[in-house]
Amino acid sequence: MMRRLLAILAISSALVACGEESAGPNLIEVLEADGRFSTLLRIAREDAASRFYDFMTSDRNLTLFAPPDEAFDALPSGELEATLASDESVRMLVSSSRRAHLSIGRA
Secondary structure: OHHHHHHHHHHOOEEEEOOOOOOOOOHHHHHHHHOOOHHHHHHHOOHHHHHHHHHHOOOOOEEEEEOOHHHHHOOOOOHHHHHHOOHHHHHHHHHHHHHHHEEEOOO
């Protein structure tokens, strides 16, 4: 289930970058302003994802290949909720996303 979730989200990702170090909005602010990433923001705000959220609110220059809401909407019914029901699954999802979809620096 987790593999399929990650594959769908990876295919449907959009490039989101935040500005120069300390000179602009952080990644969370960029995602909020865009309006297409409410599900990703909801996941980032889960207690199990707090380190990911803290990293995305840092003043670092970051690039994120982020799945928009439509990618999450394409998941089979109940799969996202089942994943979010488990702290361990949330941590796995965030860890995989951070390794594969988040880089320091501007793309």
